[in-house]
Amino acid sequence: MGGFHSEAAAGVSVTTDDPNWWDGAVGYEVYVRSFADSDGDGVGDLEGIRRRLPHLAWLGVDIVWLTPFYPSPMADFGYDVSDYEAVHPLFGDMADFDRLVSDAHDLGLRVVIDIVPNHTSNRHPWFVDARSSPGAARRDWYIWRDPGPDGGPPNNWWSVFGGPAWTLDPGTGQYYLHLFLPEQPDLNWANPEVREAFVGILRFWLERGVDGFRIDVAHALAKDPGLRDLPQHCRADESMHRTEAWMCFDHIHDIDQPEVHEIYREWADLAAGYEAVLVGEVYLLRPSQVVPYVKPRGHLDLAFAFAPMHMAYDPSAYRRLFGRFTELADRGIAWVQCSHDEPRSVTRFGGGDLGRRRALALSVLMMGLPGVPWLYQGEELALEDGKVPVDRIVDPVGRIHPEDSRDGCRTPMPWEEGPGMGFTTGEPWLPMDDRDGGDTVAVQKRDPGSWLNRYRRLISVRHEIDRFARPDSIEWIESPTQVVAYRRGPVLVMANMADEPVAVTSPPGKWQVRYSTGRGLPGGSIPPTLGGAEALIAVRD
Numbered sequence: 001m002g003g004f005h006s007e008a009a010a011g012v013s014v015t016t017d018d019p020n021w022w023d024g025a026v027g028y029e030v031y032v033r034s035f036a037d038s039d040g041d042g043v044g045d046l047e048g049i050r051r052r053l054p055h056l057a058w059l060g061v062d063i064v065w066l067t068p069f070y071p072s073p074m075a076d077f078g079y080d081v082s083d084y085e086a087v088h089p090l091f092g093d094m095a096d097f098d099r100l101v102s103d104a105h106d107l108g109l110r111v112v113i114d115i116v117p118n119h120t121s122n123r124h125p126w127f128v129d130a131r132s133s134p135g136a137a138r139r140d141w142y143i144w145r146d147p148g149p150d151g152g153p154p155n156n157w158w159s160v161f162g163g164p165a166w167t168l169d170p171g172t173g174q175y176y177l178h179l180f181l182p183e184q185p186d187l188n189w190a191n192p193e194v195r196e197a198f199v200g201i202l203r204f205w206l207e208r209g210v211d212g213f214r215i216d217v218a219h220a221l222a223k224d225p226g227l228r229d230l231p232q233h234c235r236a237d238e239s240m241h242r243t244e245a246w247m248c249f250d251h252i253h254d255i256d257q258p259e260v261h262e263i264y265r266e267w268a269d270l271a272a273g274y275e276a277v278l279v280g281e282v283y284l285l286r287p288s289q290v291v292p293y294v295k296p297r298g299h300l301d302l303a304f305a306f307a308p309m310h311m312a313y314d315p316s317a318y319r320r321l322f323g324r325f326t327e328l329a330d331r332g333i334a335w336v337q338c339s340h341d342e343p344r345s346v347t348r349f350g351g352g353d354l355g356r357r358r359a360l361a362l363s364v365l366m367m368g369l370p371g372v373p374w375l376y377q378g379e380e381l382a383l384e385d386g387k388v389p390v391d392r393i394v395d396p397v398g399r400i401h402p403e404d405s406r407d408g409c410r411t412p413m414p415w416e417e418g419p420g421m422g423f424t425t426g427e428p429w430l431p432m433d434d435r436d437g438g439d440t441v442a443v444q445k446r447d448p449g450s451w452l453n454r455y456r457r458l459i460s461v462r463h464e465i466d467r468f469a470r471p472d473s474i475e476w477i478e479s480p481t482q483v484v485a486y487r488r489g490p491v492l493v494m495a496n497m498a499d500e501p502v503a504v505t506s507p508p509g510k511w512q513v514r515y516s517t518g519r520g521l522p523g524g525s526i527p528p529t530l531g532g533a534e535a536l537i538a539v540r541d
């Protein structure tokens with residue numbers, strides 16, 4: 001990414017002399033409701049984020065993704081948008097947004113905003129018009145069908161959140177499609193007016209200075225024109241775990257349709273004029289499904305790789321996954337192990353000290369790869385999921401299946417000790433009383449051995465090595481089965497994924513450790529054993 005990071009460190013404004021400025025960057029997801037609250041209402045807001053930007057600049061990340069802050073009835077906490085060109089009063093106003101972007105740029109940070117194009121809120125004026133009558137001007141902006149022969153839904157499609165993907169609109173006697181909640185009707189992307197409307201929305205934000213978009217549900221916009229039934233292997237019903245029910249179907253007509261790429265071709269042309277980055281939430285797990293979305297085959301700059309959030313802590317599985325991705329994609333993958341949609345990786349990996357060490361070791365593996373490693377807020381503190389009692393669950397998914405609730409990963413950032421933990425002076429919207437001083441930014445910042453300082457050093461080493469670790473080809477190193485080790489040019493990355501120490505041999509040549517989660521000292525040579533969940537990055541001397 002050229003000299004971008006060092007300029008950032010010096011506090012110089014973002015320059016636009018490199019159209020691929022995002023290449024080699026480190027991303028960071030801010031879940032707007034839970035980052036920082038400036039007005040004491042218990043919900044995070046844009047001004048709160050602006051005041052905490054120095055933390056992100058200090059941490060060394062380059063791109064800040066803001067989850068949706070638009071007007072919304074909040075059926076899905078902002079992923080049900082009722083106006084794409086305004087700020088929800090809960091989060092502030094347009095002046096707050098402008099100040100946030102401007103301060104971020106002064107700190108050398110880029111701002112990527114969330115765009116939600118697969119569906120709107122059912123209270124968006126477009127849908128209010130569409131459902132008003134079969135002949136309404138915007139009727140065809142959504143997907144309507146007559147009931148099936150038995151009066152039920154027109155086909156067997158299923159919602160990601162559980163239940164049939166169709167809701168009957170009694171007023172007009174037709175069903176409308178929603179791949180998520182009934183409050184999130186899917187737009188009809190086959191209609192050129194919808195495409196035109198979104199080009200206008202993207203331009204609106206680009207003109208306001210945003211540096212790119214994270215595209216929500218990027219793989220689902222286009223649907224099979226015939227809305228054909230999906231092949232089905234088992235009976236799906238609403239009492240099942242939502243993923244289990246979703247897996248009863250072969251999703252060959254509802255998502256990942258070829259027409260989706262046409263949409264992004266147009267967006268990429270627009271984004272190029274502003275040197276903006278397009279990052280897709282392509283929620284498909286196989287590398288061969290994700291890679292066609294990114295350049296040079298597709299049109300997006302980056303797509304998240306979500307598979308690491310859905311697999312066991314298994315060295316051979318990681319080796320296969322990273323191997324396949326890096327073989328197929330150039331530098332278009334954004335590596336994640338956490339988000340606002342899944343339990344935090346520390347929790348998934350068993351929690352406690354071991355869970356934390358495992359999460360950091362996986363981060364080390366990701367930080368050595370080409371592409372863009374991406375952190376979720378609080379990952380730098382090695383947070384476990386917050387504890388949310390069942391009667392405090394607000395996530396629409398968790399209200400149906402509490403064990404599947406997304407609230408645990410969404411509890412507010414603990415900034416400092418004391419009531420509200422520096423997040424709010426009021427009552428936080430989700431409980432955070434299970435956090436202690438050791439979880440906070442303030443306490444961890446003072447301790448050189450804290451998780452926060454370890455993540456910060458890792459990010460700094462990542463920037464350093466990414467500059468010279470070219471070309472990108474990855475060479476997997478023969479190692480004990482518990483160990484994942486690869487070379488990328490003059491850089492060597494090794495992680496022991498077992499809980500027990502394991503003996504390792506250094507590849508030929510002289511290597512100097514640049515980063516270690518354990519006993520390998522920076523500047524030293526590769527130690528003969530790696531401790532449980534220990535990882536390191538070395539460079540050829």
Ligand code: GLC
Pocket residue numbers: 076079080116180216217281340341
């Ligand atoms: C994405 C978001 C998730 C949201 C869903 C529907 O997966 O990350 O939070 O519920 O889209 O918009």
